[in-house]
Amino acid sequence: MLRFLIRRTLGAVVILFLLSIVTFLLFFGMPRDPALMMCGKACTPANIENIHHVLGLDKSIPEQYWTFLHNIVLGSDAFTQGPCPAPCFGYSYNTNEAVWPTLMDRLPTTVSLTLGAACVFLLVGLGTGLLAAWKRGTLIDKTFTAGSMVISSMQIYFLGPLVLAVFVYQSHLFDKPAYNPFTADPVNWFSGLIIPWVVLSTIFAAQYTRMARSSMVEQLQEEHVRTARAKGMSRRYVFFRYAWRGSLIPIVTIFGIDLGSLLGGAVITEYTFGLPGLGQLAVQSVAFSDLPLLLGVMLFAATMILLFNIIVDTCYAFIDPRVRLA
Amino acid sequence: MTSPLKTEGGGASVVVDGDKESAKESQTAQVEGRSPGRLMWIRFKRDRTGVISAYVVGFFFLIGLLAPLISKLYGKDPYTVYADERPELFDSAGVPVQPNGGISGDFWFGLEPGNGYDVFTKLIYGIRTSLMISLAVTVAVVLTGILLGVTAGYLGGKADFFIGRVIDFLLAIPAQLFFIASMPVVVSLFVSPRDETPTYVRVVALIAVQWALGWMSLGRILRGTTLSLREREFIEAAKVSGASSRRIIGKEILPNVVTPLLVQSTYLLPNFVTAEAGLSFLGVGIVEPTPDWGQMFSKASTELVLQNDLTYMFFPGVSMIIFVVAFNLLGDSVRDAFDPKSAR
Numbered sequence: 001m002l003r004f005l006i007r008r009t010l011g012a013v014v015i016l017f018l019l020s021i022v023t024f025l026l027f028f029g030m031p032r033d034p035a036l037m038m039c040g041k042a043c044t045p046a047n048i049e050n051i052h053h054v055l056g057l058d059k060s061i062p063e064q065y066w067t068f069l070h071n072i073v074l075g076s077d078a079f080t081q082g083p084c085p086a087p088c089f090g091y092s093y094n095t096n097e098a099v100w101p102t103l104m105d106r107l108p109t110t111v112s113l114t115l116g117a118a119c120v121f122l123l124v125g126l127g128t129g130l131l132a133a134w135k136r137g138t139l140i141d142k143t144f145t146a147g148s149m150v151i152s153s154m155q156i157y158f159l160g161p162l163v164l165a166v167f168v169y170q171s172h173l174f175d176k177p178a179y180n181p182f183t184a185d186p187v188n189w190f191s192g193l194i195i196p197w198v199v200l201s202t203i204f205a206a207q208y209t210r211m212a213r214s215s216m217v218e219q220l221q222e223e224h225v226r227t228a229r230a231k232g233m234s235r236r237y238v239f240f241r242y243a244w245r246g247s248l249i250p251i252v253t254i255f256g257i258d259l260g261s262l263l264g265g266a267v268i269t270e271y272t273f274g275l276p277g278l279g280q281l282a283v284q285s286v287a288f289s290d291l292p293l294l295l296g297v298m299l300f301a302a303t304m305i306l307l308f309n310i311i312v313d314t315c316y317a318f319i320d321p322r323v324r325l326a
Numbered sequence: 327m328t329s330p331l332k333t334e335g336g337g338a339s340v341v342v343d344g345d346k347e348s349a350k351e352s353q354t355a356q357v358e359g360r361s362p363g364r365l366m367w368i369r370f371k372r373d374r375t376g377v378i379s380a381y382v383v384g385f386f387f388l389i390g391l392l393a394p395l396i397s398k399l400y401g402k403d404p405y406t407v408y409a410d411e412r413p414e415l416f417d418s419a420g421v422p423v424q425p426n427g428g429i430s431g432d433f434w435f436g437l438e439p440g441n442g443y444d445v446f447t448k449l450i451y452g453i454r455t456s457l458m459i460s461l462a463v464t465v466a467v468v469l470t471g472i473l474l475g476v477t478a479g480y481l482g483g484k485a486d487f488f489i490g491r492v493i494d495f496l497l498a499i500p501a502q503l504f505f506i507a508s509m510p511v512v513v514s515l516f517v518s519p520r521d522e523t524p525t526y527v528r529v530v531a532l533i534a535v536q537w538a539l540g541w542m543s544l545g546r547i548l549r550g551t552t553l554s555l556r557e558r559e560f561i562e563a564a565k566v567s568g569a570s571s572r573r574i575i576g577k578e579i580l581p582n583v584v585t586p587l588l589v590q591s592t593y594l595l596p597n598f599v600t601a602e603a604g605l606s607f608l609g610v611g612i613v614e615p616t617p618d619w620g621q622m623f624s625k626a627s628t629e630l631v632l633q634n635d636l637t638y639m640f641f642p643g644v645s646m647i648i649f650v651v652a653f654n655l656l657g658d659s660v661r662d663a664f665d666p667k668s669a670r
Contacts, residue, residue: 015498030509056646153650155600157607158643161627169632267502268604272627282503283608286510301500
């Protein structure tokens with residue numbers, strides 16, 4: 001177990017390292033010079049050169065990369081904006097704020113959005129999926145199957161604006177989605193996020209319904225399930241003890257992937273509802289050629305994906321006794 | 327989304343040296359050789375859902391293909407700004423005066439709030455753009471998947487390890503962030519940032535970035551299939567009889583990976599369509615005035631439309647749902663036709 005975790009963590013670190021290189025190179029391919037945006041209207045070549053020097057962009061790319069790595073591990077006091085403690089991604093070119101605190105500042109929005117929606121879609125999706133599998137072939141099954149097929153084919157960029165138009169702009173039943181910190185105002189936190197939650201979890205729940213159903217139907221055809229039934233165990237017992245456990249594996253896999261990628265920034269959802277989360281931060285960082293911010297968001301999002309991959313693989317061992325971690 | 331459920335059952339039926347054998351399976355009185363492809367076709371034709379969805383999907387491709395002809399017959403194009411041409415149709419905010427987004431005999435699907443483009447031609451041209459891009463991505467992804475997946479599976483050893491690590495790495499990249507970040511970079515490879523970006527450059531860039539992060543799932547599946555095929559007797563026999571690796575891959579392995587290949591690509595294509603639309607929605611894909619499916623959604627999410635014209639967003643929205651549903655059903659039917667054992 002420990003060896004497995006160590007091996008996977010090392011692998012993840014290598015991938016993050018490579019990704020930071022790719023992002024670094026990507027930035028230097030970007031057409032917009034950040035210095036040009038920072039120095040505004042009265043811009044002379046000397047000014048630009050000066051800004052390049054302050055940002056460290058006049059050094060060679062490997063040299064800059066080395067500084068970047070050094071700062072992440074050890075922090076830095078070399079920034080004019082102030083000291084920058086250990087996970088130091090530097091200061092944003094655009095807002096002049098330290099990147100790591102900015103990420104941590106935006107994180108609660110993304111986490112609230114993701115976890116709130118995840119609770120709903122997991123419960124609803126698995127519930128309807130299991131019900132459809134239990135009642136296989138009946139009208140309930142057919143309704144759920146057809147319904148989930150259509151709903152899972154909807155996109156957030158269609159359902160989101162549609163719900164906004166109907167419930168916010170035309171009937172004024174709800175306020176415009178907004179993020180209020182839970183600690184400051186739980187009621188507004190809830191009411192501000194209700195629409196994004198509903199939209200996000202509707203689409204995801206439909207996908208989980210389909211998945212849970214097909215995975216369950218497949219499991220019910222397994223030999224050990226048939227044996228259990230032949231031994232005279234009740235349908236209910238076999239369904240919930242035998243088949244259910246086996247059907248969890250693909251669901252856990254997809255759930256891990258979904259959660260990991262959503263926690264790294266639900267870009268389209270945040271963009272649709274104007275929520276200030278990590279995804280929106282990423283869009284901004286690209287728009288302003290903001291290298292420190294871009295690196296920060298990119299690495300954070302990738303870390304989430306990798307972290308949840310490892311968690312999922314560890315979960316297998318608990319769900320399926322046949323799996324041994326090595 | 328490709329769930330691991332769907333990826334199973336690759337390479338269930340085996341084709342040996344082209345499409346000659348498997349006559350045993352034919353149940354008709356007169357013994358007649360039927361190739362697996364023929365059997366698959368017969369099974370597919372019996373599947374009513376599959377046939378209907380195939381027609382729907384075909385209809386969308388036909389619309390895309392014939393968009394210029396249709397709009398010529400219809401007498402309008404997606405670039406005319408009707409807010410300038412016929413200002414009497416719009417109120418001061420730019421919203422169509424007539425109810426339901428200005429639907430009339432002249433404008434079948436109404437007019438777009440703001441610029442006042444004709445929604446019908448905009449939609450069919452948008453479908454054309456989106457399908458063209460997604461088709462190109464799918465072709466690129468399939469070729470890459472075959473090349474790298476089959477290579478990894480067949481050669482094994484170092485090549486397999488190396489390709490496997492590349493796949494691991496690419497899978498860890500946050501796809502949407504990467505698309506957003508790399509689009510301007512790829513565009514700038516072709517044109518200098520001061521010039522106006524021609525549409526074809528954006529199209530090429532969209533294809534390139536989606537391709538870069540799109541081939542891994544297919545590559546993995548083909549690797550797995552090839553890996554299991556490599557140990558089969560008929561490959562061994564080919565090896566013993568002195569066939570070159572090239573011949574073995576081309577004549578023995580490739581015909582046998584056609585099944586997972588076809589099934590996977592029918593699942594992949596709608597994903598590329600929605601992903602491309604998502605990028606255009608975020609403003610990094612195709613931009614106005616070039617019509618695009620996804621860009622219509624970004625128009626639909628502006629406050630002007632949200633407040634005044636609910637009708638507008640239904641046309642791109644509902645057409646996309648129909649397209650994706652039909653394609654997914656088609657994918658299921660293709661899978662069932664190839665592999666009758668995998669009951670749903």
